[in-house]
Amino acid sequence: MDSRTGGDAAFVAFEHVQKSYDGETLVVKDLNLAISKGEFLTMLGPSGSGKTTCLMMLAGFETATHGEIKLNGRPINNIPPHKRGIGMVFQNYALFPHMTVAENLAFPLEVRDIGKSDREAKVKRALDMVQMGNLGGRRPAQLSGGQQQRVALARALVFEPELVLMDEPLGALDKQLREHMQFEITRLAHDLGITTVYVTHDQTEALTMSDNIAVFDDGRIQQLAPPTVLYEQPMNSFVAQFIGENNTLLGTVKEIRGDLAVVELDDGELIDCKPVNVSKAGERTKVSIRPERVEFNKARLKPGAHTLKAEVLEFIYMGDIFRTRLRVAGNDDFVVKTRNAPDQVRLQPGQQIEIGWLPQDCRALDA
Amino acid sequence: MTDTVDTGPMRAADGTPLKVSLARALRRQKIRALALVAPLLIFVLVTFIAPIADMLFRSVENQIVHDTLPNTVRALADWDPSSAETPGEPVYAGLAIDLQTAAEMKAHTRLGSRLNYEDPGISSLFRQSGRNVDDFGKAAMKELVAADPAWKDGATWGNLLGTDKWVEAQTAWGADKTGLQPAFKARSGVAGTLPRTLGAYALFAADARESGRKSALESKPWPALATALEQDLRAAAPESLSALEGIDTALLARTRDAVDAAAPVDYRADFLAMDKDWASPDVWRTIRVFSPQYTAGYFLNSIDLEKTYEGITKRPPEERIYVTLFVRTLWMSMLITFCCLLLGYPVAWLLANLRASTANVLMILVLLPFWTSLLVRTSAWKVLLQQQGVINDLLVWLGLVDDGHRLAMINNQFGTIIAMTHILLPFMILPLYSVMKTIPPSFLRAARSLGATPWTAFWRVYFPQSVPGIGAGSILCFILAIGYYITPELVGGTQGVFISNRIAFHISSSLNWGLAAALGTILLAAVLLLYYVYDKIVGIDNVKLG
């Protein structure tokens, strides 16, 4: 478990938060999380892992069964949602269908008793910010999905909250629009300097948008790290498998020497790895290697490095890359990705080859 | 871009113009669709539209006076209803024929009941006169038979008034008596010379045809025919009688001479002797005012007006009940609808927002009343609300109410409102529930997150979206309430009954179906009007049942 406990500097802090809906199972188990001001934090995890629940507790729609949530250093457990001043974008946008776009945007300002002229100016500014300036008179039903998304975003920002929560806001959009909106949202968040907590189950989205990603599973944060660290140095086998493509081999630790571990795979072959969360010989381990770090050109490997025998099962031409499926140590789903370069070898099915990798690219994780 | 010279209309693959072939394809589709719904359509038309059309028709239909008293109505046209005088001899002469034929067909009592709605007491006049009126006919028949015994014979009358062909067909029918007797056809020329006789005979032939046992030619002629013929013979010019073709003119001439020789009957005096009410101008005014085939009379009655010879006037104050009832029905229905809304809204909200298991139990409680008899539920309210009932007992026991001043909560408007609100509540809750079920909870959350207090979030965001449910529930409750009659009948006393109770009374007790139909029509129009107003104000597409 790697999570930072909120110090005094944290803008948002979850401290030992637990949540149970039915009194029998914990949906969120001992959550500790600190988010600093201006940070774009993404909660990433499979469906049902408790992300929405965390967001709802932060927004005030659910109460924590145990623990404390602090905003700006103040405990907010007993503050009702409408006094928290947190902007929120819902998955289905939750635009009020009986109000026009402009009325939707004016709503948070009206309930704050902001004067009419001031209100209009702010609504206009917010609409311009999401490039919807000319559509203020429309009803939500007359807008496309992408436009509704922008309005929902503008509405969450129009009253200038310091913290914005977004629960899978792009889930309903098509791929191209989603990519465009990912960019827009990050740009706005950074330009306005607001703190954002973003929930998604889409790892690409998380990797491209976030400053920090908290990977959720089973009610716990499995790893909290910036995207590059998360991808290249997963701390456990769940994170390794959940983020990006990953090859897994099962084995037992034979010995550990500093930052090199020798692992005996289940078919008896030996490989070199970096020990991540294994500590002593004899432990079971899942070894994780990214497909693009696998090497079958012996010249590029260190002399004396352990290699493995492999049989080519399938070669898939994907344009920019080649994707080759191998049988390695009894695993039929071992994938290698190679760049489509002029000198690149195209492996043929049935071919017997030897593969290897740099020890630091091969991580011995928990079994 | 095209390589064909494209001047004409677009063509389908087989060369027919595209429009034609499209229309053909669509027509086939339409016919198939129509054929599929046809059974249902016919069913709806027959069982739903037809009764309504019948009701609309009954509310203005008034043929009975015209059909039963044709001669009287014709003669009465010359009488001035504003005079205090009774009408002249021709009216009584006509009445003598009409009343006899009516009595033969037992139509005089129905006519009496009809006119009795307008002028109470008139029905006994008709009933009693109908019993003795054939004295006229018997005397006249004696006279005719004295002139020629052939008048005793039904065939004589048939030969005189029917076409030769009809007589032939009628004789043929008499031989085996299968099927229906041939319909009566009048001989040409008699209509001008012997109009009264012909009119009476047509009824006679139709009556024989309907009874189906004896041919009109073999039946004993009605005495009314004799009265009619006697009057006709006195009125007719001798030349016109001899000009009639194909009949025994000698017989007619002989009879005419005999009739002329006898002293004319004084119908007026005889009628007055029979019943002095025949001297009352009011009776004649009523007959005259209601002689047209269609009348607005029922509708006027429905709004406490009446039609007199002087035009339309207000009914006497003690007879004005319908406007009060209509107004009461409308405002009490609105009040009941409002009470249902007030009580139903929170329940529907709970239903839509509680956990599924709890909501199901609650739903069963809401539906439970549907499974208990309406009568049981209404009677339960009697037990609860009556002066010696549970609630009064409780209040007295608590000392809130003095034993001598127990509250009157039943057999008045209060009772009707309470019981009907209870009965109609599910009809408000169900549409509200189904609309609320479609409002995602995220709307309220969104409003709260935007800074709205729970009340503002409800009022500005949730409530407007539940309006279609309110509309549907209110229309349902209101329309049901406006036509309700069992519950007001049982718990409404005299002050809490609705217009429907009056309609039911006229349908089952007073048998004044015309008035019931007019009241029903007004009720229907009121509902449609309100529906229209609702559409203008709220918009009918803003009504959702789910």
Ligand SMILES: Nc1ncnc2c1ncn2[C@@H]1O[C@H](COP(=O)(O)OP(=O)(O)O)[C@@H](O)[C@H]1O
């Ligand atoms: N209102 C609720 N009542 C009971 N259980 C809930 C409720 N909301 C969520 N859960 C349960 O909590 C778990 C986590 O849900 P959620 O936070 O929505 O996950 P995520 O957003 O990561 O998909 C799920 O198993 C879900 O069934």
Ligand SMILES: [Mg+2]
């Ligand atoms: Mg979720």
